[in-house]
Amino acid sequence: MSGSLKVRVQRYRPEEDDAPWWQSFEVPWSEDTSVLDALNHIKDVEDGSLSYRWSCRMAICGSCGVMVNDEPRLGCKTFLRHYADADEIVLRPLENLAVERDLVSDIDPMLAHIETVQPWLQREQAEAPEAGETLQTPVQMARYESFSHCINCGLCYAACPQFGRNPDFLGPAALTLAQRYNLDSRDEGREARMPFLNGEDGVWACTFVGYCSDVCPKDVDPAAAINQGKVASNVNYAVNLFRLLRGGDDA
Protein backbone atom coordinates (compact mmCIF):
# COMPACT_ATOMS: atom_id res chain seq x y z
CA MET A 1 0.00 0.00 0.00
CA SER A 2 1.50 3.26 -1.11
CA GLY A 3 0.90 6.29 -3.29
CA SER A 4 0.97 10.03 -3.17
CA LEU A 5 -1.59 12.46 -1.85
CA LYS A 6 -2.25 16.17 -2.16
CA VAL A 7 -1.87 17.81 1.25
CA ARG A 8 -3.31 21.33 1.54
CA VAL A 9 -2.01 23.27 4.53
CA GLN A 10 -3.25 26.54 5.99
CA ARG A 11 -0.37 28.98 6.28
CA TYR A 12 -0.15 32.10 8.42
CA ARG A 13 3.10 33.94 9.09
CA PRO A 14 2.41 36.83 11.47
CA GLU A 15 5.40 38.86 10.23
CA GLU A 16 4.26 38.87 6.60
CA ASP A 17 0.61 37.85 6.41
CA ASP A 18 -2.58 39.63 7.40
CA ALA A 19 -4.78 36.65 6.61
CA PRO A 20 -4.26 32.90 6.34
CA TRP A 21 -3.64 31.35 2.92
CA TRP A 22 -3.41 27.86 1.46
CA GLN A 23 -0.40 25.96 0.21
CA SER A 24 -0.54 22.55 -1.46
CA PHE A 25 2.04 19.80 -1.50
CA GLU A 26 2.22 16.38 -3.11
CA VAL A 27 3.31 13.93 -0.41
CA PRO A 28 4.37 10.31 -1.02
CA TRP A 29 2.95 7.87 1.49
CA SER A 30 3.21 4.23 2.46
CA GLU A 31 1.20 2.19 4.94
CA ASP A 32 2.80 3.74 8.04
CA THR A 33 2.91 7.40 6.95
CA SER A 34 1.15 9.57 9.50
CA VAL A 35 -0.01 13.15 9.03
CA LEU A 36 2.89 14.15 11.28
CA ASP A 37 5.29 12.24 8.98
CA ALA A 38 3.75 14.13 6.05
CA LEU A 39 4.34 17.46 7.79
CA ASN A 40 7.94 16.48 8.57
CA HIS A 41 8.40 15.48 4.91
CA ILE A 42 7.06 18.86 3.78
CA LYS A 43 9.32 20.77 6.19
CA ASP A 44 12.42 18.70 5.30
CA VAL A 45 11.96 18.55 1.53
CA GLU A 46 9.45 21.14 0.31
CA ASP A 47 9.24 24.22 2.52
CA GLY A 48 11.33 24.66 5.66
CA SER A 49 9.29 27.66 6.80
CA LEU A 50 6.25 25.55 7.79
CA SER A 51 5.54 25.59 11.55
CA TYR A 52 3.70 22.97 13.59
CA ARG A 53 4.02 21.40 17.03
CA TRP A 54 5.11 17.87 17.73
CA SER A 55 7.21 15.84 20.09
CA CYS A 56 6.63 12.19 20.96
CA ARG A 57 5.20 10.68 17.72
CA MET A 58 3.19 8.19 19.79
CA ALA A 59 0.01 9.90 21.01
CA ILE A 60 1.11 10.68 24.54
CA CYS A 61 2.59 14.20 24.46
CA GLY A 62 -0.54 15.78 23.00
CA SER A 63 1.34 18.38 20.93
CA CYS A 64 0.44 17.59 17.32
CA GLY A 65 -3.32 18.25 17.31
CA VAL A 66 -4.54 19.71 14.00
CA MET A 67 -7.77 19.79 12.03
CA VAL A 68 -7.58 17.02 9.42
CA ASN A 69 -10.40 17.46 6.88
CA ASP A 70 -12.32 19.51 9.47
CA GLU A 71 -11.94 16.96 12.29
CA PRO A 72 -9.67 17.50 15.30
CA ARG A 73 -7.02 14.77 15.23
CA LEU A 74 -3.53 14.00 16.49
CA GLY A 75 -1.18 14.17 13.51
CA CYS A 76 0.81 11.19 14.79
CA LYS A 77 -2.27 9.00 15.21
CA THR A 78 -3.80 9.76 11.80
CA PHE A 79 -2.56 7.90 8.75
CA LEU A 80 -2.54 8.97 5.12
CA ARG A 81 -3.64 5.50 4.01
CA HIS A 82 -7.10 6.25 5.45
CA TYR A 83 -7.40 9.14 3.02
CA ALA A 84 -6.13 7.20 -0.01
CA ASP A 85 -9.52 7.53 -1.72
CA ALA A 86 -9.90 11.23 -0.94
CA ASP A 87 -8.77 13.91 -3.38
CA GLU A 88 -6.69 15.64 -0.76
CA ILE A 89 -6.27 16.10 2.95
CA VAL A 90 -6.73 19.57 4.36
CA LEU A 91 -4.76 20.60 7.45
CA ARG A 92 -5.76 23.58 9.59
CA PRO A 93 -4.82 24.67 13.11
CA LEU A 94 -7.20 23.58 15.88
CA GLU A 95 -10.64 25.21 15.80
CA ASN A 96 -11.75 27.64 18.55
CA LEU A 97 -8.17 28.65 19.48
CA ALA A 98 -6.13 31.62 18.26
CA VAL A 99 -3.58 30.86 15.53
CA GLU A 100 -0.01 31.86 16.39
CA ARG A 101 1.57 30.68 13.15
CA ASP A 102 0.71 28.12 10.44
CA LEU A 103 -0.59 25.06 12.35
CA VAL A 104 0.44 26.32 15.79
CA SER A 105 -2.49 27.27 18.05
CA ASP A 106 -2.37 29.30 21.22
CA ILE A 107 -3.41 26.77 23.87
CA ASP A 108 -2.98 29.17 26.82
CA PRO A 109 -6.75 29.66 27.36
CA MET A 110 -7.17 25.89 27.69
CA LEU A 111 -4.22 25.59 30.10
CA ALA A 112 -5.62 28.45 32.20
CA HIS A 113 -8.99 26.68 32.41
CA ILE A 114 -7.31 23.44 33.43
CA GLU A 115 -5.36 25.24 36.15
CA THR A 116 -8.57 26.86 37.42
CA VAL A 117 -10.08 23.55 38.54
CA GLN A 118 -6.95 22.64 40.57
CA PRO A 119 -6.40 19.20 39.01
CA TRP A 120 -4.06 17.73 41.54
CA LEU A 121 -4.46 15.57 44.63
CA GLN A 122 -5.28 17.79 47.59
CA ARG A 123 -5.08 16.74 51.21
CA GLU A 124 -6.35 18.82 54.08
CA GLN A 125 -3.26 18.04 56.07
CA ALA A 126 0.19 17.35 54.68
CA GLU A 127 1.42 13.87 55.58
CA ALA A 128 4.98 12.90 56.17
CA PRO A 129 6.37 10.27 53.76
CA GLU A 130 7.00 8.02 56.78
CA ALA A 131 3.23 7.74 57.22
CA GLY A 132 3.20 5.48 54.18
CA GLU A 133 1.13 5.41 50.99
CA THR A 134 -2.51 6.42 50.85
CA LEU A 135 -4.07 3.17 49.75
CA GLN A 136 -6.81 2.70 47.20
CA THR A 137 -8.72 -0.40 46.11
CA PRO A 138 -9.02 -1.36 42.40
CA VAL A 139 -12.76 -0.53 42.53
CA GLN A 140 -12.00 2.94 43.95
CA MET A 141 -9.46 3.48 41.18
CA ALA A 142 -11.87 2.30 38.48
CA ARG A 143 -14.22 5.15 39.39
CA TYR A 144 -11.92 7.79 37.86
CA GLU A 145 -9.28 5.88 35.93
CA SER A 146 -10.52 6.48 32.37
CA PHE A 147 -10.81 10.23 33.10
CA SER A 148 -7.15 10.28 34.12
CA HIS A 149 -5.96 9.31 30.62
CA CYS A 150 -6.25 12.91 29.39
CA ILE A 151 -3.09 14.20 27.68
CA ASN A 152 -4.23 17.86 27.41
CA CYS A 153 -4.01 17.79 23.61
CA GLY A 154 -6.92 20.21 23.19
CA LEU A 155 -8.80 18.21 20.53
CA CYS A 156 -11.93 18.38 22.70
CA TYR A 157 -11.68 22.18 22.82
CA ALA A 158 -11.48 22.23 19.03
CA ALA A 159 -14.54 19.95 18.94
CA CYS A 160 -16.61 21.93 21.46
CA PRO A 161 -18.95 24.52 19.91
CA GLN A 162 -19.84 25.87 23.37
CA PHE A 163 -16.15 26.72 23.97
CA GLY A 164 -16.13 28.35 20.53
CA ARG A 165 -19.26 30.29 21.46
CA ASN A 166 -17.99 31.30 24.91
CA PRO A 167 -14.21 31.08 25.47
CA ASP A 168 -14.76 31.55 29.22
CA PHE A 169 -16.41 28.10 29.35
CA LEU A 170 -13.96 25.94 31.29
CA GLY A 171 -14.36 23.30 28.60
CA PRO A 172 -14.13 19.50 28.29
CA ALA A 173 -10.61 18.70 29.51
CA ALA A 174 -10.70 21.01 32.54
CA LEU A 175 -14.10 19.77 33.71
CA THR A 176 -13.08 16.15 33.11
CA LEU A 177 -9.96 16.62 35.23
CA ALA A 178 -12.05 18.24 37.95
CA GLN A 179 -14.30 15.19 37.94
CA ARG A 180 -11.26 12.88 37.85
CA TYR A 181 -9.92 14.33 41.11
CA ASN A 182 -13.35 14.72 42.72
CA LEU A 183 -13.88 10.98 42.20
CA ASP A 184 -10.49 10.03 43.64
CA SER A 185 -10.84 8.49 47.12
CA ARG A 186 -7.46 9.98 48.14
CA ASP A 187 -8.45 13.55 47.25
CA GLU A 188 -9.91 16.14 49.63
CA GLY A 189 -10.08 19.12 47.23
CA ARG A 190 -13.69 18.78 46.10
CA GLU A 191 -14.84 21.77 48.11
CA ALA A 192 -12.26 24.00 46.44
CA ARG A 193 -13.23 22.81 42.95
CA MET A 194 -17.03 22.80 43.17
CA PRO A 195 -17.51 26.61 42.98
CA PHE A 196 -15.89 26.56 39.52
CA LEU A 197 -18.08 23.66 38.36
CA ASN A 198 -21.18 25.38 39.78
CA GLY A 199 -20.53 28.70 38.02
CA GLU A 200 -22.04 29.96 34.77
CA ASP A 201 -18.87 28.96 32.90
CA GLY A 202 -18.59 25.57 34.58
CA VAL A 203 -20.52 22.40 33.79
CA TRP A 204 -23.72 24.38 33.06
CA ALA A 205 -22.32 25.92 29.88
CA CYS A 206 -22.20 22.40 28.37
CA THR A 207 -25.20 21.33 26.25
CA PHE A 208 -24.04 17.72 25.74
CA VAL A 209 -23.14 18.03 22.07
CA GLY A 210 -20.94 15.01 22.75
CA TYR A 211 -18.48 15.55 19.88
CA CYS A 212 -15.61 15.99 22.40
CA SER A 213 -15.92 12.30 23.27
CA ASP A 214 -15.92 11.30 19.57
CA VAL A 215 -12.62 13.05 18.88
CA CYS A 216 -10.74 12.22 22.10
CA PRO A 217 -7.64 10.22 21.07
CA LYS A 218 -7.45 8.53 24.50
CA ASP A 219 -11.14 7.52 24.82
CA VAL A 220 -11.52 9.67 27.92
CA ASP A 221 -15.22 10.48 27.26
CA PRO A 222 -15.23 14.08 28.51
CA ALA A 223 -18.97 14.42 27.77
CA ALA A 224 -19.70 11.71 30.34
CA ALA A 225 -17.40 13.34 32.90
CA ILE A 226 -18.98 16.78 32.47
CA ASN A 227 -22.51 15.47 32.70
CA GLN A 228 -21.68 13.44 35.80
CA GLY A 229 -20.28 16.76 37.02
CA LYS A 230 -23.72 18.29 36.37
CA VAL A 231 -25.27 15.68 38.66
CA ALA A 232 -22.66 16.50 41.32
CA SER A 233 -23.29 20.24 40.88
CA ASN A 234 -27.03 19.62 41.12
CA VAL A 235 -26.60 17.82 44.44
CA ASN A 236 -24.31 20.62 45.61
CA TYR A 237 -27.00 23.17 44.65
CA ALA A 238 -29.69 21.30 46.59
CA VAL A 239 -27.48 20.98 49.67
CA ASN A 240 -26.70 24.71 49.51
CA LEU A 241 -30.40 25.54 49.12
CA PHE A 242 -31.17 23.44 52.18
CA ARG A 243 -28.45 25.25 54.13
CA LEU A 244 -29.84 28.64 53.04
CA LEU A 245 -33.36 27.64 54.09
CA ARG A 246 -32.04 26.76 57.52
CA GLY A 247 -30.51 30.20 57.78
CA GLY A 248 -26.95 29.23 56.89
CA ASP A 249 -24.43 31.06 54.70
CA ASP A 250 -24.46 30.98 50.91
CA ALA A 251 -21.56 28.89 49.60
Add this chain to the structure above:
Amino acid sequence: MTRSLPRRSQEPVAWSLFGAGGMLLAFLGPALVLITLLVLPALLADDVAAGHAAVLAALRHPLGALLAFAGLSLTFFHTLHRLCHGLHDLHVPLSARLVGWVGYGTATLLSLLAGVWLLGL
Protein backbone atom coordinates in the same frame (compact mmCIF):
# COMPACT_ATOMS: atom_id res chain seq x y z
CA MET B 1 -2.91 31.48 43.07
CA THR B 2 -5.80 33.73 44.01
CA ARG B 3 -8.86 33.73 41.83
CA SER B 4 -12.25 35.17 42.65
CA LEU B 5 -14.95 32.52 42.91
CA PRO B 6 -17.55 32.62 40.12
CA ARG B 7 -21.21 33.27 40.86
CA ARG B 8 -23.29 30.12 41.33
CA SER B 9 -25.44 29.31 38.29
CA GLN B 10 -29.18 28.81 38.81
CA GLU B 11 -29.19 26.27 35.97
CA PRO B 12 -29.68 23.22 38.28
CA VAL B 13 -33.37 24.14 38.69
CA ALA B 14 -33.91 24.41 34.94
CA TRP B 15 -31.81 21.31 34.26
CA SER B 16 -33.69 19.16 36.77
CA LEU B 17 -37.04 20.09 35.21
CA PHE B 18 -35.54 19.61 31.73
CA GLY B 19 -34.25 16.18 32.69
CA ALA B 20 -37.50 15.05 34.28
CA GLY B 21 -39.43 16.23 31.22
CA GLY B 22 -37.00 14.54 28.86
CA MET B 23 -37.27 11.23 30.67
CA LEU B 24 -41.07 11.40 30.80
CA LEU B 25 -41.24 12.31 27.09
CA ALA B 26 -38.90 9.48 26.13
CA PHE B 27 -41.06 6.93 27.95
CA LEU B 28 -44.58 8.26 27.32
CA GLY B 29 -44.30 10.75 24.43
CA PRO B 30 -44.55 8.32 21.50
CA ALA B 31 -47.55 6.56 23.09
CA LEU B 32 -49.31 9.87 23.71
CA VAL B 33 -48.86 11.08 20.13
CA LEU B 34 -50.07 7.71 18.82
CA ILE B 35 -53.17 8.04 21.00
CA THR B 36 -54.12 11.55 19.83
CA LEU B 37 -53.15 10.76 16.24
CA LEU B 38 -54.87 7.36 15.86
CA VAL B 39 -56.88 6.21 18.86
CA LEU B 40 -58.97 9.30 19.70
CA PRO B 41 -60.20 10.02 16.13
CA ALA B 42 -60.97 6.36 15.40
CA LEU B 43 -62.97 5.75 18.56
CA LEU B 44 -64.63 9.08 19.23
CA ALA B 45 -65.92 9.75 15.72
CA ASP B 46 -69.33 8.17 16.31
CA ASP B 47 -69.84 8.65 20.05
CA VAL B 48 -68.42 11.97 21.22
CA ALA B 49 -70.56 12.05 24.35
CA ALA B 50 -69.13 8.80 25.68
CA GLY B 51 -65.60 9.83 24.68
CA HIS B 52 -65.96 13.18 26.39
CA ALA B 53 -67.19 11.46 29.54
CA ALA B 54 -64.36 8.94 29.43
CA VAL B 55 -61.56 11.49 29.00
CA LEU B 56 -63.18 13.72 31.61
CA ALA B 57 -63.38 10.81 34.08
CA ALA B 58 -59.72 9.94 33.45
CA LEU B 59 -58.53 13.52 34.04
CA ARG B 60 -60.81 14.03 37.06
CA HIS B 61 -59.20 11.08 38.80
CA PRO B 62 -56.42 12.47 41.04
CA LEU B 63 -53.85 10.13 39.50
CA GLY B 64 -54.89 11.07 35.96
CA ALA B 65 -54.86 14.76 36.79
CA LEU B 66 -51.43 14.52 38.41
CA LEU B 67 -49.99 12.64 35.43
CA ALA B 68 -51.52 15.10 32.97
CA PHE B 69 -50.19 18.06 34.95
CA ALA B 70 -46.71 16.57 35.24
CA GLY B 71 -46.74 15.62 31.56
CA LEU B 72 -47.76 19.06 30.34
CA SER B 73 -45.70 21.12 32.77
CA LEU B 74 -42.48 19.11 32.44
CA THR B 75 -42.85 19.05 28.64
CA PHE B 76 -43.08 22.84 28.63
CA PHE B 77 -39.98 23.13 30.84
CA HIS B 78 -38.11 20.51 28.78
CA THR B 79 -38.84 22.02 25.38
CA LEU B 80 -38.42 25.67 26.38
CA HIS B 81 -35.09 24.80 28.03
CA ARG B 82 -33.84 23.39 24.72
CA LEU B 83 -35.28 26.29 22.72
CA CYS B 84 -33.59 28.85 25.02
CA HIS B 85 -30.20 27.12 24.63
CA GLY B 86 -30.91 26.80 20.89
CA LEU B 87 -31.23 30.58 20.55
CA HIS B 88 -27.79 30.94 22.18
CA ASP B 89 -26.37 28.26 19.86
CA LEU B 90 -27.77 30.07 16.80
CA HIS B 91 -26.09 33.34 17.87
CA VAL B 92 -29.45 35.11 18.24
CA PRO B 93 -28.35 38.44 19.73
CA LEU B 94 -30.48 38.38 22.89
CA SER B 95 -29.12 38.38 26.42
CA ALA B 96 -29.15 34.94 28.04
CA ARG B 97 -30.80 36.43 31.12
CA LEU B 98 -33.69 37.87 29.09
CA VAL B 99 -34.15 34.62 27.15
CA GLY B 100 -34.12 32.70 30.42
CA TRP B 101 -36.73 34.90 32.07
CA VAL B 102 -39.04 34.80 29.05
CA GLY B 103 -38.51 31.08 28.38
CA TYR B 104 -38.88 29.71 31.92
CA GLY B 105 -41.50 32.37 32.67
CA THR B 106 -43.59 31.07 29.78
CA ALA B 107 -43.17 27.50 31.01
CA THR B 108 -44.28 28.54 34.51
CA LEU B 109 -47.29 30.41 33.15
CA LEU B 110 -48.37 27.51 30.93
CA SER B 111 -47.96 25.12 33.88
CA LEU B 112 -50.21 27.35 35.99
CA LEU B 113 -52.83 27.34 33.22
CA ALA B 114 -52.62 23.55 33.02
CA GLY B 115 -53.07 23.31 36.79
CA VAL B 116 -56.04 25.69 36.85
CA TRP B 117 -57.80 24.05 33.94
CA LEU B 118 -57.20 20.51 35.24
CA LEU B 119 -58.54 21.43 38.68
CA GLY B 120 -61.55 23.09 37.05
CA LEU B 121 -62.62 19.92 35.22
Add this chain to the structure above:
Amino acid sequence: MRKPLPPRQDALWWWRHPAYRRYMLREATALPLFLYALCLLYGVRELGRGETAFQAWLAFMESPPLIALQAVALLAVLWHAWTWFQLVPKILVIPTRHGTLPGHWLRLAHVVPAALCWLLLPLLAWWALGQFAGGGA
Protein backbone atom coordinates in the same frame (compact mmCIF):
# COMPACT_ATOMS: atom_id res chain seq x y z
CA MET C 1 6.42 39.45 17.34
CA ARG C 2 3.05 38.03 18.29
CA LYS C 3 0.07 38.68 16.03
CA PRO C 4 -2.35 35.82 16.72
CA LEU C 5 -5.46 35.33 14.59
CA PRO C 6 -8.41 35.35 16.99
CA PRO C 7 -10.86 32.44 16.70
CA ARG C 8 -14.31 33.36 15.52
CA GLN C 9 -17.36 31.10 15.50
CA ASP C 10 -19.98 32.05 12.90
CA ALA C 11 -23.71 31.57 13.34
CA LEU C 12 -23.77 28.63 10.90
CA TRP C 13 -21.17 26.50 12.77
CA TRP C 14 -23.76 23.80 13.41
CA TRP C 15 -24.17 23.15 9.68
CA ARG C 16 -20.49 22.37 9.15
CA HIS C 17 -20.17 18.89 10.63
CA PRO C 18 -22.50 15.84 10.76
CA ALA C 19 -22.02 15.56 14.55
CA TYR C 20 -23.20 19.16 14.98
CA ARG C 21 -26.13 18.64 12.61
CA ARG C 22 -27.23 15.58 14.61
CA TYR C 23 -26.98 17.64 17.79
CA MET C 24 -29.07 20.46 16.34
CA LEU C 25 -31.68 18.00 15.08
CA ARG C 26 -31.90 16.59 18.63
CA GLU C 27 -32.37 20.08 20.09
CA ALA C 28 -34.87 20.98 17.34
CA THR C 29 -37.19 18.15 18.44
CA ALA C 30 -38.25 20.60 21.16
CA LEU C 31 -40.08 22.87 18.70
CA PRO C 32 -42.79 20.44 17.42
CA LEU C 33 -43.08 18.93 20.90
CA PHE C 34 -43.68 22.37 22.41
CA LEU C 35 -46.41 23.13 19.84
CA TYR C 36 -47.94 19.69 20.39
CA ALA C 37 -48.04 20.26 24.17
CA LEU C 38 -49.77 23.61 23.54
CA CYS C 39 -52.45 21.74 21.53
CA LEU C 40 -52.96 19.31 24.41
CA LEU C 41 -53.20 22.18 26.90
CA TYR C 42 -55.84 23.76 24.66
CA GLY C 43 -57.58 20.34 24.64
CA VAL C 44 -57.72 20.30 28.45
CA ARG C 45 -59.47 23.68 28.40
CA GLU C 46 -61.96 22.60 25.71
CA LEU C 47 -62.64 19.36 27.59
CA GLY C 48 -63.80 21.44 30.55
CA ARG C 49 -66.07 23.57 28.37
CA GLY C 50 -68.36 20.69 27.48
CA GLU C 51 -69.08 18.20 24.79
CA THR C 52 -69.44 20.59 21.86
CA ALA C 53 -66.18 22.34 22.58
CA PHE C 54 -64.45 18.96 22.99
CA GLN C 55 -65.83 17.81 19.65
CA ALA C 56 -64.55 21.00 18.02
CA TRP C 57 -61.11 20.31 19.55
CA LEU C 58 -61.16 16.75 18.18
CA ALA C 59 -62.02 18.16 14.72
CA PHE C 60 -59.21 20.71 15.13
CA MET C 61 -56.73 17.92 15.93
CA GLU C 62 -57.85 16.08 12.78
CA SER C 63 -57.38 19.02 10.43
CA PRO C 64 -54.54 18.45 7.92
CA PRO C 65 -52.06 20.93 9.46
CA LEU C 66 -52.56 19.38 12.90
CA ILE C 67 -52.22 15.84 11.51
CA ALA C 68 -48.95 17.00 9.96
CA LEU C 69 -47.82 18.52 13.27
CA GLN C 70 -48.62 15.29 15.12
CA ALA C 71 -46.74 13.23 12.52
CA VAL C 72 -43.70 15.49 12.91
CA ALA C 73 -44.09 15.36 16.72
CA LEU C 74 -44.12 11.54 16.57
CA LEU C 75 -40.86 11.47 14.60
CA ALA C 76 -39.40 14.15 16.89
CA VAL C 77 -40.28 12.34 20.09
CA LEU C 78 -38.88 9.06 18.75
CA TRP C 79 -35.59 10.78 17.82
CA HIS C 80 -35.60 12.48 21.21
CA ALA C 81 -36.14 9.15 22.98
CA TRP C 82 -33.43 7.40 20.93
CA THR C 83 -30.82 10.09 21.57
CA TRP C 84 -31.91 10.42 25.22
CA PHE C 85 -31.38 6.72 25.95
CA GLN C 86 -28.00 6.82 24.19
CA LEU C 87 -26.87 9.48 26.68
CA VAL C 88 -28.34 7.97 29.84
CA PRO C 89 -25.39 5.61 30.58
CA LYS C 90 -22.99 8.56 30.37
CA ILE C 91 -24.78 10.38 33.19
CA LEU C 92 -26.09 7.54 35.29
CA VAL C 93 -23.34 5.70 37.16
CA ILE C 94 -24.59 2.82 39.27
CA PRO C 95 -21.91 1.34 41.50
CA THR C 96 -21.80 -2.40 41.96
CA ARG C 97 -19.58 -4.57 44.07
CA HIS C 98 -17.04 -4.91 41.25
CA GLY C 99 -17.25 -1.47 39.67
CA THR C 100 -20.18 0.10 37.83
CA LEU C 101 -23.11 -1.27 35.87
CA PRO C 102 -22.13 -1.55 32.15
CA GLY C 103 -23.63 1.10 29.85
CA HIS C 104 -25.33 -1.30 27.45
CA TRP C 105 -27.28 -2.87 30.33
CA LEU C 106 -28.44 0.54 31.49
CA ARG C 107 -29.47 1.44 27.96
CA LEU C 108 -31.38 -1.83 27.62
CA ALA C 109 -33.06 -1.26 30.98
CA HIS C 110 -34.47 1.98 29.57
CA VAL C 111 -35.18 1.06 25.95
CA VAL C 112 -37.11 -2.17 26.62
CA PRO C 113 -39.64 -0.74 29.13
CA ALA C 114 -39.98 2.40 26.99
CA ALA C 115 -40.74 0.39 23.84
CA LEU C 116 -43.33 -1.59 25.81
CA CYS C 117 -44.92 1.72 26.90
CA TRP C 118 -45.00 2.97 23.31
CA LEU C 119 -46.83 -0.17 22.14
CA LEU C 120 -49.01 -1.08 25.11
CA LEU C 121 -50.32 2.33 26.20
CA PRO C 122 -52.04 3.11 22.86
CA LEU C 123 -53.56 -0.41 22.91
CA LEU C 124 -54.68 0.12 26.50
CA ALA C 125 -56.23 3.47 25.57
CA TRP C 126 -57.92 1.82 22.58
CA TRP C 127 -59.40 -0.87 24.83
CA ALA C 128 -60.47 1.48 27.65
CA LEU C 129 -62.08 4.05 25.35
CA GLY C 130 -63.72 1.24 23.38
CA GLN C 131 -65.35 0.00 26.60
CA PHE C 132 -66.73 3.46 27.25
CA ALA C 133 -67.85 4.12 23.68
CA GLY C 134 -69.40 0.61 23.46
CA GLY C 135 -71.16 1.08 26.79
CA GLY C 136 -72.59 4.42 25.71
CA ALA C 137 -74.01 3.17 22.40
